[in-house]
Amino acid sequence: MGDLAGTPRRILLVGGGGREHALAVRLTGEPGVAAVVALPGSDAIGGVAGVSVVRGDPLDASAVVAAARAAGVGLAVIGPEAPLAA
Numbered sequence: 001m002g003d004l005a006g007t008p009r010r011i012l013l014v015g016g017g018g019r020e021h022a023l024a025v026r027l028t029g030e031p032g033v034a035a036v037v038a039l040p041g042s043d044a045i046g047g048v049a050g051v052s053v054v055r056g057d058p059l060d061a062s063a064v065v066a067a068a069r070a071a072g073v074g075l076a077v078i079g080p081e082a083p084l085a086a
Contacts, residue, residue, distance in 0.1 A: 008074025010032040013051075014058045015079030016042040023077060024048045037071040039064060042081060059086045 011027055013020055013036050021044050027036050028050035038045045041053030054071070056063040059082060068076055078084055 008032075010073045011070060012064070012071060012073040012076040013035045013038045013041075013045075014057075014064060014076060016040045017047060017080065019059065020079040021048070025050050025080060027077070035071075037067065037073060039067050040084050058083045060080050061086065 007034065012031060013024055013027065016038070020038065021042070024036055024038060024045050024046055033050070034044055036048075036051045038051055038053050039056045040058055041051070045051055046053040050085075054067050055065055058064060058080070064076070064083070066070060
């Protein structure tokens with residue numbers, strides 16, 4: 001990804017599979033990223049340093065928005081296709 005100047009300090013990562021685990025590892029290593037919040041995440045994603053997991057339904061847009069607001073994120077990264085379709 002390179003140097004992401006102006007990167008939001010906190011990122012919401014929606015999803016809980018292998019793709020999202022890889023994204024979590026990569027995002028936490030980027031300069032300027034203070035924390036990644038994963039919804040619904042997984043035990044493996046929660047084990048990545050700098051990642052916290054919040055439970056919720058990724059298909060419920062209001063739950064995703066509420067989690068983003070509560071965590072004070074500046075960017076949401078959606079991994080799976082289903083939340084995008086919903």
